[in-house]
Amino acid sequence: MATLSNKFVSGATLSTRFAGCLCTIRSRHLLWFGSVMMHKLSLVSDGEAKTSCSSSVRLNESGVVRVTLSTAIPGLMDEEEKAEDVVQIENEELELSLSVNGLVPWRDSDFNDFGLGCGSVNEGLATSESVIVNQQGVQFLEEMDAEVLSKRVLVLSRKNKVRSALELFRSMELAGLHPNAHACNSLLSSLLRNGLNDDAMRVFRFMKVKAITTQHTYSLMLKAVAHAQGCDSSLRMFMELEEEGNGNKDFDAIVYNTIISICGRMNYWQECDRLWMSMKENGLTATKVTYSVLISVFVRCGQYELAIDAYEEMILNGYKANADISQAIIKACTKEGKWDLALDIYQNMLSNALEPNLITCNALINSLGKAGKVELAFKVYNMTKSFGHTPDAYTMNALVSALYRASRPGDALRLFDNIMREQPSQLNVHLYNTALMSCSKLGLWDRALQLLWKMETAGLSVSTASCNLVINACEVARKPEIALQVYEHMIHKNCTPDLFTHLSLVRSCIWGSLWTEIEEILKVSPNASLYNAVIQGMCLRGKIGSAKKMYTRMHQKGLKPDGKTRALMLQNLHKS
Structure with missing residues (x-):
């Protein structure tokens, strides 16, 4: 009996120890489970909380664990339920704590606030130590070295593994760590490359709070805002950052080049000029890229003086x-009439084995x-x-x-004839008019008529200016009858005469004493x-006498004579 009693006591003791061990194991399991929950919490669409660990145990599988333990150890069920209640309460308190401290996932985030136009750059951060969390969850960190994790x-x-990189970033945040600037910039670039603009903006705000932003950070964000919302939003963001004082320490020439390029694409040359001046005020030296963008924008917008100033400073x-800058400046110089500077730049291009294009050569030829x-x-x-x-028209x-x-109108006509023989496809209205001006200068009325006829035969539009040049050639050659015939042909072709047409005709008719036609x-x-x-x-x-009558009629019509007419009338006043 004593032996049996001892065995019974030993069995009871063993059972008690076994139950104690199980309780200890269960308690440790609950503590480990709660610890993992602190690091692995994520919210799913139906509100159910879950964890991801190597053993693949989920919250909704707790019933299986409870049934298994209650089956193995009767009487432990009540304690297990109490423990589960405690864990559930702790989880609810944790979730409530996250909500109160602004650490819940961003549900209403919108990239439309990307430009920061409605508030400061830090708007949206609940606290300076806020933690980034969203549906994608976090990871359990075994390594706690920030540099290794960075x-x-x-x-x-x-490697463009955006989700894993973002989870690791958030996990470091939960552990009180943060990646270095290089890692954050790489993460920003990856997020923007994959169109995750909201997450990118939050990472950017986090970097500003931690004061780890770099010039590359600002360049990335300015380009991203410009792509998503346009130049105005990007420029507004840059100006807000400038007002915060970032321009004195964080902005370099590359950041300015970025925003100048963004403004340049929209032809905002005033803003480009202002940003150029701002660089100088902040003690920054413009780079070759800066000057290239400025010259391109100024020339494209017709601000040739500013383009030349930028070139001289460069x-x-x-x-x-x-080659591109040189050709743009040659165009600016030809527009401003600075043919000597344009020629110097052209010669520098030849010295540096740079080949100007046809447009640049034409502009220089025209300017010379x-x-x-x-x-x-x-x-x-x-x-x-x-x-x-190949020379063009x-x-x-x-x-x-x-x-x-x-x-040299004779040489001009000879060159025109050479073009007509060898390159007839290059003939256009401008070339014909230039040849007609030479004919008018030389009084070659017959040649002018031939050119006018060839224009009509070639199907070119004969303008009033072209007809005026032919009439003027007849005036110089003292051929009033021919001038009147051209005038009648002009009206027949529905080409409206203007003041220059009538003046040339009147002068021509005066020399021919065609007073009726003048009337x-x-x-x-x-x-x-x-x-x-x-x-x-x-x-x-x-x-x-006729002049005095015409002078009187002129006054009657309320027309004012000029000084030469009045002088002639006074000079011939005593004459009949």
């Missing part, structure tokens, strides 16, 4: 212009022609052909116009300039 975030971001700072530098214009033309460029017109402006012209166009021309012509032809 390298992992960097590698995951570079050369002063020791930068060499590439306007300045009367015909020989230089033809030298550039020869260089243009040596580059393999603009090239030919620039050369013919250069000869005409240099008072008809005055009826069609009773203009003070025409009356002045008629009165002066009559005085020069000795028709003083």
Whole structure:
């Protein structure tokens, strides 16, 4: 009996110890389970909480664990239920704590607030130590070295494993760690590359709170805002950051280049100019990229003086212009009439083995022609052909116009004839008009008529200006009858005469003493300039009486004579 009693006592003791061990194991399991819950909490769509661990145990499987323990150890069920209640209460308190402290997932996040136009850059952060959490959950960290974990975030971001990188980032936050600036920038780039703009903005705000933003950070975000919301939002964000004082310490030339490029794409040349001045005020030196963007924007927007200023500053700072910059500045110089600077830049391009395109060569030829530098214009033309460029109508017109402006109308006509023989496809209205101006200068009325006929035969639109040049050639050649025929043909072709047409006709008719035709012209166009021309012509032809009558009629019509007409009337006042 004693032996049996001892066995019974030993069995009871063993059972008690076994139950105690199970309680200890269960307590440790609950403590471990709660610890994992602190690190692995995530909310799903139906509100059910779950955890992810190596043993794949979920909250909704707790009933299985409870049944197993109650089956193995009767009487333990009540304690287990109490423990489960405690765990449930602790989880609810944890979730409530997260909600109160602003650490719940962002449910109402919207990238439309990306530009930060309605508040400061830090708007939306509940506390400076806020934790980033969303549906994707977090990870249990065995490694607690921030640098090691930062390298992992960097590698995951570079491999475009955005979800894993973001989970690791949030896990570090929960553990009181944060990645370094390089890792955060890589994560930002990966998030933006995958269109996760809201998460990117939150990471950016976190970086600002931790004061780990870099120049690359701002460049990434400015470009992202411009892509998502446009230039205005990006510019507004930049100005807000400037007002916060970031421009003095965090902004470098690269950040300014980014925002200048963004404004340049929208042709906001005023903002580009302001940002350029702001760089100087902050003690930053513009780079070659800065000058390239500025020159491109200024030339595109017609701000040629600003483009030239940017170019001169670029050369002063020791930068060499590439082909694109050089060609843009040549265009700006030709528009401003600075043919000498344009020629210097052209020669520098040749010295650096840079080949100008046809448009640049044409602009320089035209600028030299306007300045009367015909020989230089033809030298550039020869260089243009040596580059393999095929001269077009603009090239030919620039050369013919250069000869005409240099008072060489005969050479202009010869060049025009050469073009007509060898390159008839390049003939256009501008070339014909330039040739007609040469004919008018030389009084070649017959050649002018031939050119007018060829224009009509070629199907080109004959304008009032073209007809005026032919009439003017007849005036110079003293051919009033031919001028009147051209005038009638002009009306027949529904080409409306203007003041210059009538003036040329009146002058031509005066020399031919066609007074009846002059009266008809005055009826069609009773203009003070025409009356002045008629009165002066009559005085020069000795028709003083007719001139006085015409002068009186002019006053009756309320037209004002010019100084020359009044002087002639006073001079011939005593004459009959």
